Amino acid sequence: MEVLSDPAASPDNLSASSPSSSPSSDRFWWAAAGISHFVQDPSLGNGVLPLSGEIPDMTATTDRYVSLLRLYRAKHAKDVAAVWGYVRALLEAKGIPLHGAGSIPGLDEDFVRETCKNARFLRVFRQHAITGEAELDETTVEALREGFEGLVALQEEKKAEAEDKERAGEEVSPCCSEVENNPLLWYCALRAADACQASSSSGSLDAAAVLEAAHSLLTAKLGLSADTATTLFTEKHAAELCRYCGLEPLPIAALIASVAAQEAVKLITHQYSPLDNSYVYCGINGVGASFRL
Amino acid sequence: MNAKICLLHASATGAETLKNLVLPGVGDITIVDDALVTERDVSSNFFVTAGDVGKPRGQTVLDLLLEMNEDVKGSFVQASPSDLIASQPDFFSQFTLVIASQMPLEQVKALSVVLEKNGRRTPLLWVRTFGLIGYLRVFTAEHTIVELKPQSSVEDLRIVNPWPELRAYCDDGAVNDLPSLDGMEHKHVPWVVLLIKALDAFKDKHNSSSPPSTFSEKKAFKELVNCMARGSPGDEENFEEAANKAALASRGMTGVSSTTAAVAVLSSYCFWRLPSISLHRFLSFFLALWVLFFFCFCRRLRPR
Numbered sequence: 001m002e003v004l005s006d007p008a009a010s011p012d013n014l015s016a017s018s019p020s021s022s023p024s025s026d027r028f029w030w031a032a033a034g035i036s037h038f039v040q041d042p043s044l045g046n047g048v049l050p051l052s053g054e055i056p057d058m059t060a061t062t063d064r065y066v067s068l069l070r071l072y073r074a075k076h077a078k079d080v081a082a083v084w085g086y087v088r089a090l091l092e093a094k095g096i097p098l099h100g101a102g103s104i105p106g107l108d109e110d111f112v113r114e115t116c117k118n119a120r121f122l123r124v125f126r127q128h129a130i131t132g133e134a135e136l137d138e139t140t141v142e143a144l145r146e147g148f149e150g151l152v153a154l155q156e157e158k159k160a161e162a163e164d165k166e167r168a169g170e171e172v173s174p175c176c177s178e179v180e181n182n183p184l185l186w187y188c189a190l191r192a193a194d195a196c197q198a199s200s201s202s203g204s205l206d207a208a209a210v211l212e213a214a215h216s217l218l219t220a221k222l223g224l225s226a227d228t229a230t231t232l233f234t235e236k237h238a239a240e241l242c243r244y245c246g247l248e249p250l251p252i253a254a255l256i257a258s259v260a261a262q263e264a265v266k267l268i269t270h271q272y273s274p275l276d277n278s279y280v281y282c283g284i285n286g287v288g289a290s291f292r293l
Numbered sequence: 294m295n296a297k298i299c300l301l302h303a304s305a306t307g308a309e310t311l312k313n314l315v316l317p318g319v320g321d322i323t324i325v326d327d328a329l330v331t332e333r334d335v336s337s338n339f340f341v342t343a344g345d346v347g348k349p350r351g352q353t354v355l356d357l358l359l360e361m362n363e364d365v366k367g368s369f370v371q372a373s374p375s376d377l378i379a380s381q382p383d384f385f386s387q388f389t390l391v392i393a394s395q396m397p398l399e400q401v402k403a404l405s406v407v408l409e410k411n412g413r414r415t416p417l418l419w420v421r422t423f424g425l426i427g428y429l430r431v432f433t434a435e436h437t438i439v440e441l442k443p444q445s446s447v448e449d450l451r452i453v454n455p456w457p458e459l460r461a462y463c464d465d466g467a468v469n470d471l472p473s474l475d476g477m478e479h480k481h482v483p484w485v486v487l488l489i490k491a492l493d494a495f496k497d498k499h500n501s502s503s504p505p506s507t508f509s510e511k512k513a514f515k516e517l518v519n520c521m522a523r524g525s526p527g528d529e530e531n532f533e534e535a536a537n538k539a540a541l542a543s544r545g546m547t548g549v550s551s552t553t554a555a556v557a558v559l560s561s562y563c564f565w566r567l568p569s570i571s572l573h574r575f576l577s578f579f580l581a582l583w584v585l586f587f588f589c590f591c592r593r594l595r596p597r
Binding site: 025028029048049051052054055056058059060061064065067068071072074075114115118120121122123124125126127129130131134186187189190191193194197198240241243244245246247248249250252253254255256257258259260261262263264265267268269270271272273274275276277278279280281282283284288 | 294296298304305306307309310312313314317319333337338339389390392395397398399401402405406409414416417418419420421422423424425426427428429430431432433434435436437438439440441442443446448449450451454456458459462468478480481482483484485486530531534
């Protein structure tokens, strides 16, 4: 329903080729407008979506199953015809040809049929811009702050656990890998490294500079206390980044590449929902997490 | 597939990503790189050898990649990606997807502005490996999905609100008059028809016009379906199926509201996590991931 009530699916906003949209989403919005009209029209959908025309397997004689399937298929075909009819009428009203020059690329009856079949699963993603993330706008800061709140809570929980163990006389490891190698911290480390590399002339990384950049990111931009920032982001993080200085160990590269290729296929084929929007993997303890930044 | 993919920097991460797309047969690849192969590349990049040191890195990687799948076309542009972004922003409008590998934030920021402005809203994938840290960022200004392929979905069968033809079929005394059917036929009435009929009986019995909505009503409806079966419980499989699907005959199961439900479920996917894995399980995990990826998409990408 999100999609159908989107302003982009309103007939007033559809045009031959809007400069702001890609060819693949142009046809999508025309079909969405058709389905939206279908749902609203009391003589057509009257509140329901076009039928997909498919029924699951069920215990039945072949005759009974086939006659039932025929009913669903006929209704699906009728619904598609209604949606396609509306889209065509809309195209005509706006003076856009069906085929050839000036037409909407890829918008045809087959596409409308496919869209009707999946009417319940139409989806649109509008992701937060990288410019906004880079400049640490409100959305990004909010997301990072929320992440750090969780991390601070986790740290305290682990601390309490360690104290309990100590009292019971058990051995306690001095650091907690779960907190120390949290992907959120590594995201900040990467940003700090970028900031340092951009400002240094030689392009090499200095651990002290990375540490300082990360602390200033955590305190000045995210509003963490200086104390929290120093306990969370330590010299270890800075040293780890500088140790490799941008080198790519093959196992990590291969893992990121396999996730990336999967995302690439989703983006190219317009199937399945893509990652929204960042994924950070820490190879030290083998933990990854996704963030909406 | 007629996708056109651009890779900036033929780094280890970038080359591996492209390999995963060349193998299943993506249409056309372009590599933009200005670096020469160094000793450092040989140690991490699978697609360059010690003999290639000093040659253009992009060309070396491209040659080996194209060897893996003869159906894929490819080209190499010897230029610095950051210069290209600044000097020829139109260059990127020909691609379906741009993959930026091993690039710092400032350059990717400039690239994302270029991609957003070129009118085609080309999606951008930013991949980085920085020591033991891996990073991936997807950016697409607007991405529309028709085939979401949810793993589980509730069927939209219009049991609560059948259209006239379906209604007529269920009411047809010649085929669907349950009491008059012989044992064999009775066992093979599809559960969709059974539920519509049970819903009629339920409405009659309770003198209401709406399908069951409260827990007790739903329970009563399920019992009603079970009572309609002949013989001892479990004799008739179709009635068992109907009882299992009885939730489809409750209020709110009309076409539109199930979409809203689907959307709600999906938004919870946005924050997924990989389970914590120890290093010795790392390789098998990666292998499984790769095999899964390969089998899922291999056929889909081939021209039909």
